[in-house]
Amino acid sequence: MQETYRRSADSAKGRQRRAELLESVTRDLAEHGLVDFSLRRAARAAGTTHKVLLYYFADGDDLLAQALLRLRGQRVGNALQAVAALPSGTLGDRIRAIWPMLEADATGLRVIDQAIGLAMYDPARYAHLAREAAEQYLAPLTGLLPPEWSSARREEVANLLLATFRGFLMDWRTTSDTTRIESALEALARAMDREAADGP
Structure with a gap:
Protein backbone atom coordinates (compact mmCIF):
# COMPACT_ATOMS: atom_id res chain seq x y z
CA MET A 1 0.00 0.00 0.00
CA ALA A 58 11.04 11.83 3.90
CA ASP A 59 10.63 13.41 7.35
CA GLY A 60 10.37 16.77 9.09
CA ASP A 61 14.01 17.62 8.37
CA ASP A 62 13.49 16.98 4.65
CA LEU A 63 10.41 19.21 4.64
CA LEU A 64 12.31 21.95 6.46
CA ALA A 65 15.24 21.72 4.03
CA GLN A 66 12.92 21.97 1.01
CA ALA A 67 11.10 24.99 2.46
CA LEU A 68 14.40 26.74 3.20
CA LEU A 69 15.54 26.01 -0.34
CA ARG A 70 12.50 27.90 -1.64
CA LEU A 71 13.03 30.84 0.71
CA ARG A 72 16.73 31.10 -0.16
CA GLY A 73 15.80 30.99 -3.83
CA GLN A 74 13.58 34.00 -3.26
CA ARG A 75 16.39 35.86 -1.48
CA VAL A 76 18.89 35.01 -4.22
CA GLY A 77 16.42 36.08 -6.89
CA ASN A 78 15.84 39.43 -5.19
CA ALA A 79 19.58 40.06 -4.93
CA LEU A 80 20.21 39.19 -8.57
CA GLN A 81 17.37 41.45 -9.68
CA ALA A 82 18.91 44.32 -7.73
CA VAL A 83 22.25 43.76 -9.44
CA ALA A 84 20.62 43.42 -12.86
CA ALA A 85 18.82 46.72 -12.33
CA LEU A 86 22.13 48.59 -12.09
CA PRO A 87 22.65 50.60 -15.28
CA SER A 88 26.39 49.91 -15.01
CA GLY A 89 28.95 49.96 -12.28
CA THR A 90 31.90 48.37 -10.63
CA LEU A 91 32.15 45.12 -8.71
CA GLY A 92 31.87 47.21 -5.55
CA ASP A 93 28.59 48.64 -6.81
CA ARG A 94 27.24 45.10 -7.26
CA ILE A 95 28.23 44.26 -3.70
CA ARG A 96 26.48 47.40 -2.43
CA ALA A 97 23.31 46.45 -4.34
CA ILE A 98 23.13 42.99 -2.75
CA TRP A 99 23.01 43.99 0.91
CA PRO A 100 19.60 45.72 0.95
CA MET A 101 18.10 42.56 -0.55
CA LEU A 102 19.75 40.38 2.09
CA GLU A 103 18.55 42.48 5.00
CA ALA A 104 15.05 42.99 3.59
CA ASP A 105 12.67 41.12 5.85
CA ALA A 106 9.22 41.92 4.52
CA THR A 107 8.60 38.27 3.68
CA GLY A 108 10.01 36.80 6.86
CA LEU A 109 13.35 35.77 5.40
CA ARG A 110 14.91 35.88 8.85
CA VAL A 111 14.06 32.17 9.05
CA ILE A 112 16.95 31.50 6.66
CA ASP A 113 19.35 33.06 9.13
CA GLN A 114 17.72 31.19 12.01
CA ALA A 115 18.55 27.98 10.16
CA ILE A 116 22.25 28.86 10.22
CA GLY A 117 21.96 29.32 13.98
CA LEU A 118 20.29 25.92 14.19
CA ALA A 119 23.20 24.39 12.28
CA MET A 120 25.62 25.94 14.78
CA TYR A 121 23.56 24.79 17.76
CA ASP A 122 23.13 21.18 16.61
CA PRO A 123 25.60 20.49 13.79
CA ALA A 124 25.16 16.73 13.98
CA ARG A 125 21.56 17.13 12.88
CA TYR A 126 21.45 20.42 10.99
CA ALA A 127 24.90 21.14 9.51
CA HIS A 128 23.50 20.15 6.11
CA LEU A 129 21.31 23.27 6.19
CA ALA A 130 24.40 25.49 6.25
CA ARG A 131 26.12 23.43 3.55
CA GLU A 132 23.06 23.56 1.31
CA ALA A 133 22.81 27.31 1.83
CA ALA A 134 26.46 27.76 0.85
CA GLU A 135 25.96 25.74 -2.32
CA GLN A 136 22.88 27.76 -3.24
CA TYR A 137 24.56 31.13 -2.67
CA LEU A 138 28.00 30.46 -4.15
CA ALA A 139 26.95 30.10 -7.78
CA PRO A 140 25.20 33.52 -7.93
CA LEU A 141 28.07 35.17 -6.06
CA THR A 142 30.56 33.64 -8.49
CA GLY A 143 28.44 34.98 -11.34
CA LEU A 144 28.95 38.54 -10.08
CA LEU A 145 32.71 38.30 -10.48
CA PRO A 146 34.68 39.23 -13.61
CA PRO A 147 34.51 36.34 -16.13
CA GLU A 148 38.15 36.83 -17.08
CA TRP A 149 39.29 35.75 -13.61
CA SER A 150 40.49 32.20 -13.18
CA SER A 151 37.97 29.75 -11.75
CA ALA A 152 40.15 29.34 -8.64
CA ARG A 153 40.20 33.08 -8.00
CA ARG A 154 36.46 33.40 -8.56
CA GLU A 155 35.85 30.55 -6.11
CA GLU A 156 38.10 32.15 -3.47
CA VAL A 157 36.43 35.54 -3.72
CA ALA A 158 32.91 34.07 -3.80
CA ASN A 159 33.68 32.18 -0.59
CA LEU A 160 35.04 35.37 0.96
CA LEU A 161 31.87 37.25 0.02
CA LEU A 162 29.63 34.49 1.36
CA ALA A 163 31.45 34.37 4.70
CA THR A 164 31.41 38.16 4.99
CA PHE A 165 27.72 38.52 4.18
CA ARG A 166 26.91 35.77 6.67
CA GLY A 167 28.85 37.67 9.28
CA PHE A 168 27.00 40.88 8.42
CA LEU A 169 23.66 39.11 8.70
CA MET A 170 24.52 37.55 12.05
CA ASP A 171 25.70 40.91 13.38
CA TRP A 172 22.63 42.69 12.07
CA ARG A 173 20.24 40.10 13.55
CA THR A 174 21.89 40.27 16.97
CA THR A 175 22.76 43.97 17.30
CA SER A 176 20.61 45.88 14.76
CA ASP A 177 23.62 48.20 14.34
CA THR A 178 23.05 49.10 10.71
CA THR A 179 25.46 52.05 10.78
CA ARG A 180 28.45 49.88 11.66
CA ILE A 181 27.48 47.19 9.17
CA GLU A 182 26.98 49.68 6.37
CA SER A 183 30.44 51.10 7.11
CA ALA A 184 31.92 47.62 6.88
CA LEU A 185 29.98 46.98 3.69
CA GLU A 186 31.51 50.09 2.16
CA ALA A 187 34.98 48.84 3.09
CA LEU A 188 34.15 45.48 1.47
CA ALA A 189 32.95 47.19 -1.72
CA ARG A 190 36.15 49.25 -1.93
CA ALA A 191 38.24 46.12 -1.37
CA MET A 192 36.38 44.37 -4.22
CA ASP A 193 37.04 47.31 -6.52
CA ARG A 194 40.76 47.10 -5.70
CA GLU A 195 40.65 43.34 -6.31
CA ALA A 196 39.04 43.90 -9.70
CA ALA A 197 41.57 46.61 -10.56
CA ASP A 198 44.37 44.06 -10.17
CA GLY A 199 43.22 42.48 -13.41
CA PRO A 200 42.79 38.80 -14.35
Whole structure:
Protein backbone atom coordinates (compact mmCIF):
# COMPACT_ATOMS: atom_id res chain seq x y z
CA MET A 1 0.00 0.00 0.00
CA GLN A 2 2.82 2.40 0.91
CA GLU A 3 4.59 1.60 -2.36
CA THR A 4 1.38 2.23 -4.31
CA TYR A 5 0.96 5.60 -2.67
CA ARG A 6 4.59 6.47 -3.33
CA ARG A 7 3.99 5.80 -7.01
CA SER A 8 0.96 8.10 -6.96
CA ALA A 9 3.02 10.77 -5.19
CA ASP A 10 5.46 10.66 -8.12
CA SER A 11 2.67 11.21 -10.66
CA ALA A 12 1.99 14.65 -12.15
CA LYS A 13 -0.93 15.10 -9.77
CA GLY A 14 1.20 13.95 -6.84
CA ARG A 15 3.99 16.38 -7.71
CA GLN A 16 1.47 19.20 -7.91
CA ARG A 17 0.07 18.27 -4.50
CA ARG A 18 3.60 18.14 -3.05
CA ALA A 19 4.33 21.61 -4.42
CA GLU A 20 1.10 22.97 -2.90
CA LEU A 21 1.93 21.48 0.50
CA LEU A 22 5.47 22.85 0.34
CA GLU A 23 4.21 26.32 -0.56
CA SER A 24 1.88 26.37 2.45
CA VAL A 25 4.61 25.22 4.81
CA THR A 26 7.07 27.73 3.35
CA ARG A 27 4.62 30.59 3.95
CA ASP A 28 4.15 29.45 7.55
CA LEU A 29 7.92 29.33 8.11
CA ALA A 30 8.37 32.79 6.61
CA GLU A 31 5.70 34.18 8.91
CA HIS A 32 6.44 32.34 12.15
CA GLY A 33 10.08 31.26 11.91
CA LEU A 34 11.70 28.10 13.20
CA VAL A 35 10.60 28.35 16.81
CA ASP A 36 8.36 25.37 17.58
CA PHE A 37 8.52 24.12 14.00
CA SER A 38 7.29 20.53 13.77
CA LEU A 39 5.51 18.23 11.36
CA ARG A 40 2.26 18.81 13.20
CA ARG A 41 2.58 22.59 12.93
CA ALA A 42 3.48 22.22 9.26
CA ALA A 43 0.43 20.00 8.73
CA ARG A 44 -1.86 22.58 10.33
CA ALA A 45 -0.42 25.28 8.07
CA ALA A 46 -0.97 23.07 5.03
CA GLY A 47 -4.47 22.04 6.09
CA THR A 48 -3.61 18.37 6.25
CA THR A 49 -2.15 15.79 8.65
CA HIS A 50 1.45 15.03 9.48
CA LYS A 51 0.96 11.53 8.03
CA VAL A 52 0.08 13.00 4.66
CA LEU A 53 3.22 15.15 4.76
CA LEU A 54 5.27 12.03 5.40
CA TYR A 55 3.97 10.55 2.13
CA TYR A 56 5.44 13.47 0.23
CA PHE A 57 8.56 14.21 2.29
CA ALA A 58 11.04 11.83 3.90
CA ASP A 59 10.63 13.41 7.35
CA GLY A 60 10.37 16.77 9.09
CA ASP A 61 14.01 17.62 8.37
CA ASP A 62 13.49 16.98 4.65
CA LEU A 63 10.41 19.21 4.64
CA LEU A 64 12.31 21.95 6.46
CA ALA A 65 15.24 21.72 4.03
CA GLN A 66 12.92 21.97 1.01
CA ALA A 67 11.10 24.99 2.46
CA LEU A 68 14.40 26.74 3.20
CA LEU A 69 15.54 26.01 -0.34
CA ARG A 70 12.50 27.90 -1.64
CA LEU A 71 13.03 30.84 0.71
CA ARG A 72 16.73 31.10 -0.16
CA GLY A 73 15.80 30.99 -3.83
CA GLN A 74 13.58 34.00 -3.26
CA ARG A 75 16.39 35.86 -1.48
CA VAL A 76 18.89 35.01 -4.22
CA GLY A 77 16.42 36.08 -6.89
CA ASN A 78 15.84 39.43 -5.19
CA ALA A 79 19.58 40.06 -4.93
CA LEU A 80 20.21 39.19 -8.57
CA GLN A 81 17.37 41.45 -9.68
CA ALA A 82 18.91 44.32 -7.73
CA VAL A 83 22.25 43.76 -9.44
CA ALA A 84 20.62 43.42 -12.86
CA ALA A 85 18.82 46.72 -12.33
CA LEU A 86 22.13 48.59 -12.09
CA PRO A 87 22.65 50.60 -15.28
CA SER A 88 26.39 49.91 -15.01
CA GLY A 89 28.95 49.96 -12.28
CA THR A 90 31.90 48.37 -10.63
CA LEU A 91 32.15 45.12 -8.71
CA GLY A 92 31.87 47.21 -5.55
CA ASP A 93 28.59 48.64 -6.81
CA ARG A 94 27.24 45.10 -7.26
CA ILE A 95 28.23 44.26 -3.70
CA ARG A 96 26.48 47.40 -2.43
CA ALA A 97 23.31 46.45 -4.34
CA ILE A 98 23.13 42.99 -2.75
CA TRP A 99 23.01 43.99 0.91
CA PRO A 100 19.60 45.72 0.95
CA MET A 101 18.10 42.56 -0.55
CA LEU A 102 19.75 40.38 2.09
CA GLU A 103 18.55 42.48 5.00
CA ALA A 104 15.05 42.99 3.59
CA ASP A 105 12.67 41.12 5.85
CA ALA A 106 9.22 41.92 4.52
CA THR A 107 8.60 38.27 3.68
CA GLY A 108 10.01 36.80 6.86
CA LEU A 109 13.35 35.77 5.40
CA ARG A 110 14.91 35.88 8.85
CA VAL A 111 14.06 32.17 9.05
CA ILE A 112 16.95 31.50 6.66
CA ASP A 113 19.35 33.06 9.13
CA GLN A 114 17.72 31.19 12.01
CA ALA A 115 18.55 27.98 10.16
CA ILE A 116 22.25 28.86 10.22
CA GLY A 117 21.96 29.32 13.98
CA LEU A 118 20.29 25.92 14.19
CA ALA A 119 23.20 24.39 12.28
CA MET A 120 25.62 25.94 14.78
CA TYR A 121 23.56 24.79 17.76
CA ASP A 122 23.13 21.18 16.61
CA PRO A 123 25.60 20.49 13.79
CA ALA A 124 25.16 16.73 13.98
CA ARG A 125 21.56 17.13 12.88
CA TYR A 126 21.45 20.42 10.99
CA ALA A 127 24.90 21.14 9.51
CA HIS A 128 23.50 20.15 6.11
CA LEU A 129 21.31 23.27 6.19
CA ALA A 130 24.40 25.49 6.25
CA ARG A 131 26.12 23.43 3.55
CA GLU A 132 23.06 23.56 1.31
CA ALA A 133 22.81 27.31 1.83
CA ALA A 134 26.46 27.76 0.85
CA GLU A 135 25.96 25.74 -2.32
CA GLN A 136 22.88 27.76 -3.24
CA TYR A 137 24.56 31.13 -2.67
CA LEU A 138 28.00 30.46 -4.15
CA ALA A 139 26.95 30.10 -7.78
CA PRO A 140 25.20 33.52 -7.93
CA LEU A 141 28.07 35.17 -6.06
CA THR A 142 30.56 33.64 -8.49
CA GLY A 143 28.44 34.98 -11.34
CA LEU A 144 28.95 38.54 -10.08
CA LEU A 145 32.71 38.30 -10.48
CA PRO A 146 34.68 39.23 -13.61
CA PRO A 147 34.51 36.34 -16.13
CA GLU A 148 38.15 36.83 -17.08
CA TRP A 149 39.29 35.75 -13.61
CA SER A 150 40.49 32.20 -13.18
CA SER A 151 37.97 29.75 -11.75
CA ALA A 152 40.15 29.34 -8.64
CA ARG A 153 40.20 33.08 -8.00
CA ARG A 154 36.46 33.40 -8.56
CA GLU A 155 35.85 30.55 -6.11
CA GLU A 156 38.10 32.15 -3.47
CA VAL A 157 36.43 35.54 -3.72
CA ALA A 158 32.91 34.07 -3.80
CA ASN A 159 33.68 32.18 -0.59
CA LEU A 160 35.04 35.37 0.96
CA LEU A 161 31.87 37.25 0.02
CA LEU A 162 29.63 34.49 1.36
CA ALA A 163 31.45 34.37 4.70
CA THR A 164 31.41 38.16 4.99
CA PHE A 165 27.72 38.52 4.18
CA ARG A 166 26.91 35.77 6.67
CA GLY A 167 28.85 37.67 9.28
CA PHE A 168 27.00 40.88 8.42
CA LEU A 169 23.66 39.11 8.70
CA MET A 170 24.52 37.55 12.05
CA ASP A 171 25.70 40.91 13.38
CA TRP A 172 22.63 42.69 12.07
CA ARG A 173 20.24 40.10 13.55
CA THR A 174 21.89 40.27 16.97
CA THR A 175 22.76 43.97 17.30
CA SER A 176 20.61 45.88 14.76
CA ASP A 177 23.62 48.20 14.34
CA THR A 178 23.05 49.10 10.71
CA THR A 179 25.46 52.05 10.78
CA ARG A 180 28.45 49.88 11.66
CA ILE A 181 27.48 47.19 9.17
CA GLU A 182 26.98 49.68 6.37
CA SER A 183 30.44 51.10 7.11
CA ALA A 184 31.92 47.62 6.88
CA LEU A 185 29.98 46.98 3.69
CA GLU A 186 31.51 50.09 2.16
CA ALA A 187 34.98 48.84 3.09
CA LEU A 188 34.15 45.48 1.47
CA ALA A 189 32.95 47.19 -1.72
CA ARG A 190 36.15 49.25 -1.93
CA ALA A 191 38.24 46.12 -1.37
CA MET A 192 36.38 44.37 -4.22
CA ASP A 193 37.04 47.31 -6.52
CA ARG A 194 40.76 47.10 -5.70
CA GLU A 195 40.65 43.34 -6.31
CA ALA A 196 39.04 43.90 -9.70
CA ALA A 197 41.57 46.61 -10.56
CA ASP A 198 44.37 44.06 -10.17
CA GLY A 199 43.22 42.48 -13.41
CA PRO A 200 42.79 38.80 -14.35
